[in-house]
Amino acid sequence: MSLLMLMLFLALAKNQAQARTVFNIKDFGAVGDGKTDNKKALYDVWNGACRSKGTNVIVIPSGTYLLGPVVLTGPCNGAIAFLIKGALRASNSPQLGIDHWITFRFIDRLTITGGVLDGQGAASWPYNDCSKNPNCKALPVTMRFDFVTNAWIHDVTSLNSKNFHFNLFSCRDMTFEHVTITAPKDSPNTDGIHMAHSSNITIRDSAIGTGDDCISLGPGSENIKMTGIACGPGHGVSIGSLGGSPNEPPVTNVFLGSSTFTGTMNALRIKTKAPSYQGVVTDITFQDIFVKDAGNPIIIDQQYCPSKTCSPQSSRVKISEVRFRNIEGTSSSLVAVNINCSPAAPCTGIELRDINLEYDGREGGRTSSVCANAKGAFYGKQNPPSCL
Numbered sequence: 001m002s003l004l005m006l007m008l009f010l011a012l013a014k015n016q017a018q019a020r021t022v023f024n025i026k027d028f029g030a031v032g033d034g035k036t037d038n039k040k041a042l043y044d045v046w047n048g049a050c051r052s053k054g055t056n057v058i059v060i061p062s063g064t065y066l067l068g069p070v071v072l073t074g075p076c077n078g079a080i081a082f083l084i085k086g087a088l089r090a091s092n093s094p095q096l097g098i099d100h101w102i103t104f105r106f107i108d109r110l111t112i113t114g115g116v117l118d119g120q121g122a123a124s125w126p127y128n129d130c131s132k133n134p135n136c137k138a139l140p141v142t143m144r145f146d147f148v149t150n151a152w153i154h155d156v157t158s159l160n161s162k163n164f165h166f167n168l169f170s171c172r173d174m175t176f177e178h179v180t181i182t183a184p185k186d187s188p189n190t191d192g193i194h195m196a197h198s199s200n201i202t203i204r205d206s207a208i209g210t211g212d213d214c215i216s217l218g219p220g221s222e223n224i225k226m227t228g229i230a231c232g233p234g235h236g237v238s239i240g241s242l243g244g245s246p247n248e249p250p251v252t253n254v255f256l257g258s259s260t261f262t263g264t265m266n267a268l269r270i271k272t273k274a275p276s277y278q279g280v281v282t283d284i285t286f287q288d289i290f291v292k293d294a295g296n297p298i299i300i301d302q303q304y305c306p307s308k309t310c311s312p313q314s315s316r317v318k319i320s321e322v323r324f325r326n327i328e329g330t331s332s333s334l335v336a337v338n339i340n341c342s343p344a345a346p347c348t349g350i351e352l353r354d355i356n357l358e359y360d361g362r363e364g365g366r367t368s369s370v371c372a373n374a375k376g377a378f379y380g381k382q383n384p385p386s387c388l
Contacts, residue, residue, distance in 0.1 A: 023049045024059045032063020032086055039068040050076035060084040060115060066091070069098055069140065074107035084115020084156070090140065094124045095162065099138040103146060110151040117142050117158045117165075121187060124162035128188040131306055139163040139189070145171050154178050161190050165210070168195035179206040185233035185263075187211035192234070197249065199223050206230070213238045214264075219248035219279065225255045232262035236294070238269045239284065241304050243276025243317040250280035257287045261329075267294040268324065271304035274342065275313035284322045291329035297357050298324055300350075300374070302342040314344035321349040330360035336384055337369035350376030356383045 023045045026032075030041035049056035056078050063086040074080075090101050101119065104110060119142045130136040142161040145151065145168045154177040158165040165181050168174065176193060183190040192208035195201060196218030205228040208214040214231035216238045217224060231237060237259075239251055261267040268286045272279065291297045300322070302315040319341060336357040341347035355378075359367045371387035378386035 020055045020057065021049070021052050022057045022059060024061065025065070026061055030065060032061065032065050034064035034066055034089060036066060037068050038065045039070055042067060042070055046072045049080055050074060053078045055079045055081060057081045057083055060086050060088065062086045064089050067102070069095070069101055071100065071103040071105060072107075073105045076107060079109035079111070080107065081111040081113065083113050087116035087118055089118040090120045090142070090162070092120045092123050094127050095140050096124075096127055096137040098140050100144045101140040101142050101162070103144040104148050105146040107151075108149045110148055112153045112156055114155045115157070117156065119159060119161035119165070121160035121162045121183060121190065125187050130189065141165075141167045143167070145169070145174070147171065149173055151175070152177070156180075158182070160187070163189055164191045164194045166193045168193070168198045168201065171195070171198040171201065173200045174198070175202040175204070176206060177204050181206070181208040181210060183210045185209070185211050191216050194218065195221050195224070201225075204228050208234065210234045217251055217254065218242070219245070219251065221251045221254065223253045227257050227259065229256070229259040230262070231259065232264045234264050236261060236264045236266035236269050238266070238271060239281060240269075240271035241273050242271070242281065243273045243279045243315055246277045248277065248279045250282065252280070252283050254284045255287070256285070256289070259289055261289070261291040261294050263292065264294050266296040266299055267291045268327070269296065269299045269301065270319060270322065271301045272315040272317040272319070272342070274303045274305065274315040275311050276315040276317055279317035281317060281319045282321050285325065286323065286327065287325040289327045291327070291331070291357070293330055293332045293360055295331075295333050296335075296338055297329065297331050298327060298337045298339070298355070300339045300341060300347065302340055315342040316345055317342070318345040319347045322347070323351040323353070324355065325351070325353040327354070328356040331357045331367055332361055334359055334361065334365055334368055335370050336367035337387065339369075339371045339374045339387065341373040343373050346373040346375060348375045350374050350388060352376070352378040352382065352386050352388060354380040355386075356381055358383070
C-alpha cells in the first residue's frame with residue numbers, strides 16, 4: 001500500500017470514529033434500580049444525542065430502569081441508535097388517559113437494539129372497557145413511532161403492554177427483525193404491531209403472542225412484507241378493521257409468507273365494518289402458512305361488528321386480488337374457509353390455491369368452506385372443497 005493510500009485510509013478511519021458518539025444514560029443521572037423514575041435522564045441524553053452530528057449511540061446499561069411517559073422528538077442532526085442492555089419498565093399504575101409510554105416522532109435513521117420493554121400491562125387491563133364504552137379513556141401504547149423513516153428495530157422483547165405493543169403512524173422504510181412480543185391471551189387490545197398510513201414496512205423472523213392481533217394493518221398500509229412470523233396466542237394477522245372513517249387510503253401490496261399460527265382465534269383475516277365508508281383492499285398474498293388449532297384459518301369478514309349494536313347495512317369497502325396459497329394445518333372450527341363479502345361491493349379476484357385444512361375438534365367431522373358475494377378461482381388441492 002502506498003503512503004498516500006495509507007494516509008487516506010487512516011484519515012477515513014479517524015473521521016468514522018469521530019462521527020460515532022456514545023451517550024450512556026447513567027452519565028445523565030439514570031439509576032437502574034427499578035424504582036427511580038428516569039424520565040428526566042432520558043430526555044437529557046436524548047437532547048444531547050439529537051443535537052450531535054454523525055451516528056449517536058444511546059446506551060441503556062444493565063439494570064432495570066423505571067420510566068414515565070416520554071415523547072422523543074426530532075428531527076435530529078444525525079442518526080440515533082438505542083442500545084438497550086437492560087430493561088425499561090413502565091409505571092405499575094393504570095395511567096388512564098395517556099396514549100403512550102415511549103414515543104419517537106419526526107426521526108430519520110433510528111435503530112433500536114436489544115433489551116426488554118416491560119409495559120406492566122396488568123395494572124391497566126381491568127380498566128379497558130372500550131368494547132362496550134365509546135367514551136373509554138386511552139391507555140398507553142408501549143412504543144409509538146410517528147413520522148419515523150429508515151428505522152431498524154431488532155432483538156427487542158416487549159412484555160405485557162397496557163395497550164398495543166408497537167404502533168406505527170405515517171412511517172416509511174422500517175424493519176422489525178427478531179422481535180419477541182408477549183402478553184396473556186386474555187389481555188385486551190394488546191396488538192403486537194399495528195400500523196396505519198405507513199409504507200415499505202418489513203417484519204420478519206419474530207415471535208408474537210398476545211391477547212389481540214399479532215399484527216394489524218390499518219388504512220394506508222402499503223408495501224408491507226411479513227415473513228417468518230410465529231403467531232400465537234392471539235387473533236392472528238388482520239387487515240382492518242377498515243371503513244370506519246371517510247377517505248381512508250387503500251391497503252395494497254401486502255405479503256405474508258412462511259409463517260405459523262398456533263392456537264389463534266383467527267389466522268389470516270380481512271375485516272371491514274358495516275355499514276362503512278368507501279375503501280379499497282387489493283393485491284394481498286398469504287403464502288406458505290401453517291396453522292394449528294386456529295379458530296378461523298381463512299376469513300374475510302365484511303360484517304365486522306365487535307360491539308353489541310350491529311347494523312344490517314353493508315360495507316362499502318372493495319376487496320380484490322386476494323391470494324391464499326399453500327395454506328395447511330388444522331382448524332378448531334368446522335368452517336375453515338369463511339369468505340363473507342359485501343353485497344354492496346362484492347369481492348373479486350379471490351384465489352384459493354393448495355388449501356389443506358383438517359378439523360381438529362372434539363366432536364369430529366370434516367371442514368367446510370362458506371362464500372358469499374365473492375368471485376374468484378381455485379387451484380390444486382382443496383380441503384375443504386372450495387366454495388368459489
